[in-house]
Amino acid sequence: MILTNIEAVPGKKIIDHFGIVAGSTVRAKHFGKDLLAGLKNIVGGELKSYTELLHDSRKQATERMIEQAKELGANAIVNIRFATSSVAQGAAELYVYGTAVKVR
């Protein structure tokens, strides 16, 4: 599966087009990790546990999108965009969407 965030796949030609595919996941923070992050908040800086959490969730959302594209028979997804929104206190939604295409 080729993933790009431009409108085409460089060096290849789009021969078929399957519309929008998307993947999303809603994640809540782990209580213990939240506590540690709260302590880290005193001195500021990177919150590694959160970075990791978001990285993993984004990967999962991407995998779901790829799964959907595979079912349609696509072999590439173009024009991918990421979006993040906090749906509730302590929970975030990660959303990935793109256009499934077949390239040659």
Place this chain on the structure above:
Amino acid sequence: MKLIIAVLLTMVGFVVGRILEAKHYKSIKASEKELLYLPILNINKDTLDDNEIDKTQMVYGSVVISIDYFKRFLAGLRKIFGGEISSYETLIDRARREAILRMKEMAASMQADVITNMRVETSIIGKRANKGGVGSVELLAYGNGITIRK
């Protein structure tokens, strides 16, 4: 008692936060120099010839960063008169540069030669920064890593 704790935490934030920031800037500058060979073109039409391109793959990097107690205090003071809050600026700047660097590192690990169509996104993760919750921002950089045929 509460006031003493607040003052103490602010002082800890000031000292440790400052040291950490200096250290972080040093590491950012070092890695930026190291990854200078990998250019980022912020255009979405590739100027490269189609036959030259070997492989395309998406690359991304992200950082979650939070503010320290001293900076929050400074920003609180600043809000009275308005104007530039430089303590927040360095924080976001650090995070953004780090996110771009992580994206570049991912591109380097995939032997990409150039990154096109880079996008940077900022999102708020914790909202209750001044009510005892964890206030943090996520910086996400993503783009398209292109490998040139040799």
